[in-house]
Amino acid sequence: MTDSRLDTNMTLLWEHKTPDTHYSVRQSGASIRLYSNRVFHSQWNPDKPFAGGVWDCLSLPVLYRPVTETRRILLLGVGGGAVIRQLQSICEFAELSAVEIDAQHLDIATRWFGVTDDRVELIHADAIEWLANYSGEPYDLIIDDLFGHSEGEPLRACPLTSNWVEQLRSNLTAKGLLIVNCVTAHELKQALPVFSDSGLRHGFRWTLPAYENAIGVLSQESLQARQWSRQLEDTGLDNATQRQARATIRRPLRY
DSSP, X not given: OOSOSOXXXXXXXXXXXXXXXXXXXXXXXXXXXXXXXXXXXXXXXXXXXXXXXXTHHHHGGGGGSOGGGOOEEEEEOOTTSHHHHHHHHHXXXXXXXXXXXXXXXXXXXXXXXXXXXXXXXXXXSOHHHHHHHOOSOOEEEEEEOOEEEETTEEEESSOOOXXXXXXXXXXXXXXXXXXXXXXXXXXXXXXXXXXXXXXXXXXXXXXXXXXXXXXXXXXXXXXXXXXXXHHHHTTOOOXXXXXXXXXXXXXXXXX
16 A cells, blocks of 8 residues: 555544554544554545545445345455445445454444444454354355555465465355455456466456555456446445545456
């Protein structure tokens, strides 16, 4: 992410220090931000649910499928919970399981980001181990947003190996979507053969000008740009918010 530095001019709402991590929740206008070790993890503004943050690229792709068909969602990596709040505004899911290794992040999501929906289950666990042991029903949407940090910079917690991608794919429904957050476009491009070998041969790369992240949106079945646009129009979001949503850059993946 390019926008990862801590802005100390914002109002400090809360902070907590452990031997390994310095957490802080800060406010800028109506926006709430979470930082861990000075890495910018999440932002939520109830007045602007889609405000040009990388989280837009993690939630908005759900609109490639009819919102009534995305019933079960798995989110790996919660941060502050901005993606959950966004999905609540555009998707008619029945249940959302959110797995996070950092208990402080789960507490922050509830206390500061307003993640209190009864349909959302916050799970304190290592997401990699949790998925390896999972044997329940498949999901209509899986979002892999597993990040740690090293020397103040975000770092994927689980490389996109064949084993990991196959675990993700095997827990998707036939029409399910997999959304994967990559630090750079190069990281996503390197993983394309792995996705293809796993049967995820249809996809788009989502980006935003202010961020280096490249988000892969992948499926075993085709994804239609027109379907996404029609679904966005049907969400009930105001025109300004829809314009912001369309500011995301969406390009077909070249396998």
